[in-house]
Amino acid sequence: MSSARPTRRGGAAAVRALWPMSASPSSVVGSGPFKLASLTPDGAAVLERNPFYGEWAVDPAGQPLPYLDRVELVAVASTDAQLSAFLAGRTDLFSPAPTQLAALRGAADVVLRENYSGQASSSWIVWNWNRASDPEKQRLFRSSAFRQAMSHLTDRERMVREVLGGAGDAVYTNVYPVFAEWISPTAPRFAFNVAEARRLLAELGYDRTNAEGLLVNSAGRVLEFDLITNAGNAARENYARIFAEGARQAGVKVNVQATDFNVLANRLGSSGEDRPFDAILLGLSGGSNIWPFGPNVVPCGGNLHAHNRSGGCLTDWERELDRLFREGNAEPDRTRRLALGRQLQDLEAQHQPFVYLVAPRASAAWRSRVRGEYPSAIADADVVTRELGLTWVQD
Structure with missing residues (x-):
């Protein structure tokens, strides 16, 4: 009974407080x-x-x-x-x-x-919707067209070839490659396409270039953001480099930074209206072949709903993803559950709250x-x- 009471009072934080490092x-x-x-x-x-x-x-x-x-x-x-x-x-x-x-x-x-x-994991890039101190970045990061453009600037095949030595898979949805039965065949795939990315960015006002070949809007603002990943993970550092090189082909300036994992995790998990990052490259792993969608990732209140940590859904499609997740998670019929999972994937893939990159194939020694x-x-x-x-x- 004593261990349950702190849980009721303070949830996961109370449990962590029971067993600190000391x-x-x-x-x-x-x-x-x-x-x-x-x-x-x-x-x-x-x-x-x-x-x-x-x-x-x-x-x-x-x-x-x-x-x-x-x-x-x-x-x-x-x-x-x-x-x-x-x-x-x-x-x-x-x-x-x-x-x-x-x-x-x-x-x-x-x-x-x-x-x-195939791996029960994947890497991804997420853009911070809660960037109140920079309204223009917040506007862009909340735009599905912007994130679609970023997906078009992600050369997944190059990442598999150069970083994984061919021992990996390009990833386009939130289902890990090991759960192949669940992957929706109808989910949109925004393959590497610089011209299409530039078309989408032009619709967002970045329709001209400066003397350095960088995209700018009518006020001369450069399309630029910081992308951080965890130092010491060579694969992620190389994914970030390849993404930045692909973005530069379209005139987008990406400033890649590597930092301590704990610092990065704290930024990702931060909440409120002005979280301290532009974009983060990380990954998740785990999941289940019963319902392979993260209960803390898809629902709007989840602590890994990493693009939007404002405390609730901000768009109609987020609300629909939330509904599909809860309906599918409670559905006992596997055929129906698979259908709901594919609907969920198709909708998320269309709006790209996470731009999924690649997953290595699993090996063990x-x-x-x-x-x-x-x-x-x-x-x-x-x-x-x-x-x-x-x-x-x-x-």
């Missing part, structure tokens, strides 16, 4: 196969076997789960550092990016399952002594390749 690990409650033994400020942690889990969770032979007594989570600064730690033997499990596969092929004592599925992976016939980025509770180490 909390004793013994006070952190969970029902999974492992419990927290230690946690450091940089995010490194040690998990130890939950002795009560095996009272009800056993394998077919009746042996209590989990098999492992201890799991260490290592804190690293970047995706490159993750690869280095794995190759050096500091870690046993690794989810490589497509650009890291070559370094793993043929590596001693390494099992590599390469490109085994582990040291050969680590066992318990799922057979390749059933593993995908949704099911994943293993559960820690079923993993063991062979001596």
Whole structure:
């Protein structure tokens, strides 16, 4: 009862307050196969076997789960550092990016399952509708025609080719590639097309260029905005660079910046009438093949309804997306639910509140002594390749 009362009083913030970084690990409650033994400020942690889990969770032979007594989570600064730690033997499990596969092929004592599925994730760019301190930017960012133009300036095929080494998929809707059954075949796709982007921007008043070849309006204002992503994520930094180069072909000036992830997340999650950013390039992952639409992304009040954090819907089509989400989420019939999901995708893809970029294909690597992976016939980025509770180490 005591843990429920703070939730009723303060929601998620109250739960976070129960277990700050300074909390004793013994006070952190969970029902999974492992419990927290230690946690450091940089995010490194040690998990130890939950002795009560095996009272009800056993394998077919009746042996209590989990098999492992201890799991260490290592804190690293970047995706490159993750690869280095794995190759050096500091870690046993690794989810490589497509650009890291070559370094793993043929590596001693390494099992590599390469490109085994589409990913349950995608990258995207979102523009901030709550930019009261700059009314012209706010006007543009709230315009579907502007966001359609930005989608036309996104060279997804180049991103797949140059950043992912071909091991990825262009993404045009809010459904991740692994959930292929759900992807609407009728959703609009704004493929890379500089001429069409310029036509749309001309309709918004940016119909001439200055001496530098940049689009300007009748008052001489340059079409320019800042795009930030998280430092240390090489793929996202390169997506931002390729987007900026495509935008420059149309005369749009994009100032790419990389910053600390926590700073970026705080800006994305900010609310009110004047949030502190123009555009952000990030990504999401997870989801479900039962209803693969984020409950905190699509509804207008969601904390990841990242374009509009004013506290409510601002457009009729946002309200319709909200309605379709709630109807589909409650619909028990799968055929009907699929139809509602495709309607939702078609409407969102038309208005582009998020411009979706690409998704890498999923790969996994582990040291050969680590066992318990799922057979390749059933593993995908949704099911994943293993559960820690079923993993063991062979001596």
